[in-house]
Amino acid sequence: MTAQIPSNHPRAESLRARERLISQYEEGIVARSGLIAHGRGEAFDYILGEKTTRSSEKAIVAASSMLLMAKTPVISVNGNAAALAASDIVKLSRITGAKIEVNLFYRSVQRERKIKAVLEKLGAEKVYGVGKDASATIPELGSQRRRVDPRAMLIADVVLVPLEDGDRTEALLKIGKKVIAIDLNPLSRTAQQASVTIVDNIMRAMPKLVETSGQLKKQGRKKWESTIAHFDNRRNLKDSIKSIEKRLLDLSRQEKSLTLEEGEKLEL
Numbered sequence: 594m595t596a597q598i599p600s601n602h603p604r605a606e607s608l609r610a611r612e613r614l615i616s617q618y619e620e621g622i623v624a625r626s627g628l629i630a631h632g633r634g635e636a637f638d639y640i641l642g643e644k645t646t647r648s649s650e651k652a653i654v655a656a657s658s659m660l661l662m663a664k665t666p667v668i669s670v671n672g673n674a675a676a677l678a679a680s681d682i683v684k685l686s687r688i689t690g691a692k693i694e695v696n697l698f699y700r701s702v703q704r705e706r707k708i709k710a711v712l713e714k715l716g717a718e719k720v721y722g723v724g725k726d727a728s729a730t731i732p733e734l735g736s737q738r739r740r741v742d743p744r745a746m747l748i749a750d751v752v753l754v755p756l757e758d759g760d761r762t763e764a765l766l767k768i769g770k771k772v773i774a775i776d777l778n779p780l781s782r783t784a785q786q787a788s789v790t791i792v793d794n795i796m797r798a799m800p801k802l803v804e805t806s807g808q809l810k811k812q813g814r815k816k817w818e819s820t821i822a823h824f825d826n827r828r829n830l831k832d833s834i835k836s837i838e839k840r841l842l843d844l845s846r847q848e849k850s851l852t853l854e855e856g857e858k859l860e861l
């Protein structure tokens with residue numbers, strides 16, 4: 594059953610994304626927990642004001658530079674990323690030369706094949722990591738995510754991991770890879786550990802990554818190197834948290850006091 598969303602509904606965009614996730618779950622692309630993960634993301638997005646912050650813009654510039662500098666970059670795709678940003682994943686792969694690998698937490702060959710088909714339909718030339726292609730293993734990782742393609746993720750120097758569970762980022766870093774995360778929760782383990790953290794909705798961050806990478810590609814290696822040299826992920830993450838703090842403070846100042854003054858009664 595699909596909800597009819599009036600185009601003038603104040604939250605139409607968010608409701609459409611929700612419907613898309615549900616329909617992609619019914620198609621067998623999104624995992625059941627992907628719906629829960631999306632709800633968590635929505636809550637953080639609401640607090641962020643559903644806008645790309647200045648610190649996220651900075652992270653997007655650093656991430657684009659890192660992808661362009663990389664020798665063997667890989668974009669890791671799970672169910673939610675495929676449902677919300679498949680077209681931009683294919684575009685980013687073309688601009689940066691990054692390989693696309695399907696890597697699922699709730700792994701099944703059927704889901705992998707369906708995600709691969711979505712990406713190929715949008716123009717992806719090669720999609721790695723499906724079925725027996727994921728014949729290599731990332732050590733120290735217990736989940737199904739440890740199975741990777743020896744031609745892509747295993748030999749990658751930079752991995753973009755949109756919407757991730759925490760363990761894999763740690764494992765990828767341990768084996769010497771740089772990790773770029775897109776995560777609306779700046780406190781998540783992935784966000785805290787990544788080399789570059791974009792605290793933003795994947796639906797806003799991916800088109801910006803495509804655009805920025807396209808612009809930076811023309812500027813050359815020196816520009817990419819200096820961008821990365823001047824980027825401090827720890828500081829940038831703190832700025833993301835500060836922008837949440839500021840927004841909440843601004844909002845709370847607009848409201849009437851939430852506590853009753855002594856002797857004050859609610860008007861009935």
Ligand code: PTJ
Nearest residue numbers: 626627630634671672697698699756758776777778794795
């Ligand atoms: O498709 P699979 O089998 O690989 O499973 C994918 C999920 C997302 C279910 C799996 O990786 C998972 O359980 O992830 P977590 O641990 O729920 O983490 C997801 C993170 O993504 C959370 O920190 C959310 O806040 C964040 N998030 C959710 N929606 C978005 C988001 N970040 C950016 N954009 C979103 N739209």
